[in-house]
Amino acid sequence: xxxxxxxxxxxxxxxxxxxxxxxxxxxxxxxxxxxxxxxxxxxxxxxxxxxxxxxxxxxxxxxxxxxxxxxxxxxxxxxxxxxxxxxxxxxxxxxxxxxxxxxxxxxxxxxxxxxxxxxxxxxxxxxxxxxxxxxxxxxxxxxxxxxxxxxxxxxxxxxxxxxxxxxxxxxxxxxxxxxxxxxxxxxxxxxxxxxxxxxxxxxxxxxxxxxxxxxxxxxxxxxxxxxxxxxxxxxxxxxxxxxxxxxxxxx
Amino acid sequence: xxxxxxxxxxxxxxxxxxxxxxxxxxxxxxxxxxxxxxxxxxxxxxxxxxxxxxxxxxxxxxxxxxxxxxxxxxxxxxxxxxxxxxxxxxxxxxxxxxxxxxxxxxxxxxxxxxxxxxxxxxxxxxxxxxxxxxxxxxxxxxxxxxxxxxxxxxxxxxxxxxxxxxxxxxxxxxxxxxxxxxxxxxxxxxxxxxxxxxxxxxxxxxxxxxxxxxxxxxxxxxxxxxxxxxxxxxxxxxxxxxxxxxxxxxxxxxxxxxxxxxxxxxxxxxxxxxxxxxxxxxxxxxxxxxxxxxxxxxxxxxxxxxxxxxxxxxxxxxxxxxxxxxxxxxxxxxxxxxxxxxxxxxxxxxxxxxxxxxxxxxxxxxxxxxxxxxxxxxxxxxxxxxxxxxxxxxxxxxxxxxxxxxxxxxxxxxxxxxxxxxxxxxxxxxxxxxxxxxxxxxxxxxxxxxxxxxxxxxxxxxxxxxxxxxxxxxxxxxxxxxxxxxxxxxxxxxxxxxxxxxxxxxxxxx
Numbered sequence: 011x012x013x014x015x016x017x018x019x020x021x022x023x024x025x026x027x028x029x030x031x032x033x034x035x036x037x038x039x040x041x042x043x044x045x046x047x048x049x050x051x052x053x054x055x056x057x058x059x060x061x062x063x064x065x066x067x068x069x070x071x072x073x074x075x076x077x078x079x080x081x082x083x084x085x086x087x088x089x090x091x092x093x094x095x096x097x098x099x100x101x102x103x104x105x106x107x108x109x110x111x112x113x114x115x116x117x118x119x120x121x122x123x124x125x126x127x128x129x130x131x132x133x134x135x136x137x138x139x140x141x142x143x144x145x146x147x148x149x150x151x152x153x154x155x156x157x158x159x160x161x162x163x164x165x166x167x168x169x170x171x172x173x174x175x176x177x178x179x180x181x182x183x184x185x186x187x188x189x190x191x192x193x194x195x196x197x198x199x200x201x202x203x204x205x206x207x208x209x210x211x212x213x214x215x216x217x218x219x220x221x222x223x224x225x226x227x228x229x230x231x232x233x234x235x236x237x238x239x240x241x242x243x244x245x246x247x248x249x250x251x252x253x254x255x256x257x258x259x260x261x
Numbered sequence: 262x263x264x265x266x267x268x269x270x271x272x273x274x275x276x277x278x279x280x281x282x283x284x285x286x287x288x289x290x291x292x293x294x295x296x297x298x299x300x301x302x303x304x305x306x307x308x309x310x311x312x313x314x315x316x317x318x319x320x321x322x323x324x325x326x327x328x329x330x331x332x333x334x335x336x337x338x339x340x341x342x343x344x345x346x347x348x349x350x351x352x353x354x355x356x357x358x359x360x361x362x363x364x365x366x367x368x369x370x371x372x373x374x375x376x377x378x379x380x381x382x383x384x385x386x387x388x389x390x391x392x393x394x395x396x397x398x399x400x401x402x403x404x405x406x407x408x409x410x411x412x413x414x415x416x417x418x419x420x421x422x423x424x425x426x427x428x429x430x431x432x433x434x435x436x437x438x439x440x441x442x443x444x445x446x447x448x449x450x451x452x453x454x455x456x457x458x459x460x461x462x463x464x465x466x467x468x469x470x471x472x473x474x475x476x477x478x479x480x481x482x483x484x485x486x487x488x489x490x491x492x493x494x495x496x497x498x499x500x501x502x503x504x505x506x507x508x509x510x511x512x513x514x515x516x517x518x519x520x521x522x523x524x525x526x527x528x529x530x531x532x533x534x535x536x537x538x539x540x541x542x543x544x545x546x547x548x549x550x551x552x553x554x555x556x557x558x559x560x561x562x563x564x565x566x567x568x569x570x571x572x573x574x575x576x577x578x579x580x581x582x583x584x585x586x587x588x589x590x591x592x593x594x595x596x597x598x599x600x601x602x603x604x605x606x607x608x609x610x611x612x613x614x615x616x617x618x619x620x621x622x623x624x625x626x627x628x629x630x631x632x633x634x635x636x637x638x639x640x641x642x643x644x645x646x647x648x649x650x651x652x653x654x655x656x657x658x659x660x661x662x663x664x665x666x667x668x669x670x671x672x673x674x675x676x677x678x679x680x681x682x683x684x685x686x687x688x689x690x691x692x693x694x695x696x697x698x699x700x701x702x703x704x705x706x707x708x709x710x711x712x713x714x715x716x717x718x719x720x721x722x723x724x725x726x727x728x729x730x731x732x733x734x735x736x737x738x739x740x741x742x743x744x745x746x747x748x749x750x751x752x753x754x755x756x757x758x759x760x761x762x763x764x765x766x767x768x769x770x771x
Binding site for chain 1: 554556557558559560561562564565566568569572573576577636637638639640641642643644645646647709
C-alpha cells in the first residue's frame with residue numbers, strides 16, 4: 011500500500027529578514043498539514059519575525075513562503091484566506107461586542123453569513139463567551155479579550171493557525187480552554203504553529219518542536235529527537251532547550 | 262534637597278513628569294528635536310506679537326482713561342480669555358481623573374494622598390497659569406509698548422486668572438462627578454469644557470446678530486447695547502479690567518481672588534480627589550446588553566470595513582463631543598441666516614465659510630480615527646483584502662460619515678439659497694478630501710485612545726490640514742459671494758496640498 015503523501019502546510023525556503031543585523035537568516039522550515047508545531051527560541055531569536063513574515067505583516071528581504079502550495083509573496087490574498095494570526099496582544103475593538111467582532115472578521119474573510127453565524131455561536135459557547143456576546147469588549151479582562159481574538163481567528167475556519175505567545179498573561183483556566191480549542195482544531199485537520207516561552211505547553215501539545223536561535227533553525231523534531239540531539243536522554247524540554255541554544259551560541 | 266514625601270519633593274516629581282510628557286508630545290519622542298521645538302515656539306511667540314499688534318495696537322495709548330467703554334472692552338477680552346483657560350483646565354482635570362497610571366502606587370503608599378493630590382492640582386494650576394501668561398504675553402507686551410509699564414500688571418492678572426480657572430475647573434469637574442457618576446462625567450466634562458471654550462465667542466456673535474442682524478459689528482455691539490447695560494465705572498465688576506490696566510489695588514484683589522479660589526479647591530477637594538480619581542479610573546464600562554443576537558448580514562469585505570468604521574465612529578465619545586462643539590460654531594451663522602431669510606447674500610456666505618472650515622477640521626479627525634487609529638491593524642493586515650482595498654474602504658467610511666453630518670445642514674441651507682448650498686457642498690467635498698489626503702500621506706499607526714496625541718506624529722500634517730481647511734473655506738466663501746478671488750484661494754489650497762505632499766513620507770504611496 012502506498013503511504014499517503016504528506017502536504018506541506020507551510021514551506022519556508024532561505025527566508026531572510028534583517029533589521030540592521032539579521033533577524034531571520036536563510037531559514038528553511040517545513041510544517042506538515044495537520045501538525046501541531048511549536049517554535050521555541052530565546053528572546054530575539056527571530057520567532058516572531060518569522061511568523062510575521064508568514065502572516066503577511068512583514069515583507070522578507072529574500073526567500074520564499076508557501077502556504078498549502080500557494081506562494082504567499084506572489085499571491086498574498088489567496089494565502090491569507092487560509093491563514094489566521096493570533097498575537098500575544100489581542101487585536102480586538104473595545105467598542106464592538108464579541109458577536110459584532112466575529113461578524114466583522116467573517117465578513118473580511120468573505121465567509122457565508124449563515125455558516126459564519128453558526129460557527130460564531132458555537133465558538134462563543136465553547137469559549138464561555140456566550141453570556142457576554144452582546145457586551146462591548148472594553149470592560150473585558152485580558153483572558154476574555156484573548157478568547158475573543160482566538161474566536162476571531164477560528165471563525166473563518168483557517169487551515170493554518172499561527173499563534174505568537176497566545177498564552178501570555180492568561181490564567182490557568184483560560185489557558186487550558188485555549189489549549190483545548192487548539193488541540194480540537196488539530197484533531198479536525200487544522201495545522202497549528204505556535205511560539206511559546208512556556209516549554210511545558212510545547213512539550214505537552216506539540217507533535218514537533220523547532221528550536222530557533224539567531225534567526226536559524228538549530229534543531230527540529232519530536233521531543234525524543236531533540237533529547238537525542240542534545241545528548242540528554244530523559245531530561246525535560248527545558249534542559250534540552252537550554253543545551254541546544256547554548257550549543258548554537260557557542261558555534 | 263527636599264525630604265522624600267514632602268510637598269516640594271512631590272512637586273519636583275510632578276514637574277519632571279509633566280515636562281517629559283510635554284517634551285514627548287512636542288517632539289513625538291524624538292529628543293534631538295528639542296532645540297528645534299524650543300526655537301519654533303520662541304519664533305511663534307515673537308510672531309504672535311504681529312496679530313496682537315493688529316488687534317490691540319493703539320488701544321493702550323499713554324494716559325488711557327479707564328472709562329466705561331475701555332473697561333467693557335477689556336472685560337470682554339478677559340472673559341474670552343478666562344473661558345479658554347477654564348476649558349483647558351477642565352480638560353486637564355478630567356485627564357487627571359481618568360488616567361490610572363500611578364494611582365494604585367500613590368494610594369497604597371504611606372504618603373498622604375491629600376498632599377499628593379494637592380500638589381497635583383497645584384501642578385495643573387501652574388501649567389494653566391503658564392499657558393495663560395504665554396498666550397496673553399504678546400498682547401500685554403504690545404500694550405506695555407503703547408501705554409507704558411503699568412500694563413505689566415497684566416502678567417500677574419493672567420497668572421491669577423489661570424490659577425483661579427483651575428480652582429473653578431476642579432470644582433465643576435468634581436461637581437459633575439458627584440452629580441453624574443464616574444462613567445458619564447468624562448463625556449459630559451469634555452462637552453462642558455468645549456462649550457465653555459466656545460461660549461463667549463458664540464455669545465458675542467449671537468448678541469451682535471440679535472442687535473444688528475450681522476456678525477460683522479461686534480464693535481458696535483460693545484459701544485451700543487452692551488455699554489448701555491453695563492454697570493457704573495466704580496462697580497466691582499470692572500476689577501479685573503482695572504487690574505490689567507495697572508490699578509495696583511485691583512491687581513492685588515484679582516491675584517488674591519485667584520489664589521483663594523485655587524486654595525479653596527485644594528483644601529476642599531484634594532482629600533477626596535484620590536478617591537474620585539480611583540473611582541473614575543476603575544469605573545466599569547456600562548454593560549450594554551441587547552436581547553438576543555441578530556443574524557449576521559451578508560456583506561463584502563469593503564462593506565464590512567465601512568460598517569465597522571461607522572459603528573466605531575458612532576460609539577466614540579470623543580468624536581461625539583468634538584462634532585457637537587464644532588457644530589456649535591454654526592449656530593451664529595445659522596441664526597443670521599434665519600433672521601435674514603429674505604436677504605441671504607451676505608449671511609449665506611458666512612454659513613458657507615463656517616460649514617467648510619468645520620468640515621475640513623472634522624474630516625481630519627475622522628480620517629485619523631479611521632485610517633491611523635486602527636486598534637486591530639494586524640487583523641486587517643492579515644485579512645485576505647489588499648491594503649489598497651482596505652484603505653479605500655476606510656476613506657469611503659470617512660466620506661460617508663462627513664456626508665451624514667453635513668447633508669442635513671446643506672439641505673437646510675438649500676432652502677434659503679440653493680446656490681450657496683451647492684458652493685458649500687463643493688467646498689465641503691474639497692476640504693474633506695484634502696484632509697483625508699493629508700492623513701493618508703502622513704499616516705502613522707496608533708491606538709484610537711491616543712487621539713489627543715495625534716498631532717505629535719507630524720506638525721506639518723496638522724498645519725497643512727488646518728490651512729487647507731481655511732483656504733478651501735475662503736475659496737467657498739468668496740465663491741458664494743460671487744467673487745473671482747475664490748480662484749486665488751483655491752490655488753492657495755492646492756499649493757498647501759502640493760507642499761504637504763512634497764514633504765510627506767509617503768510620496769511614493771498610491
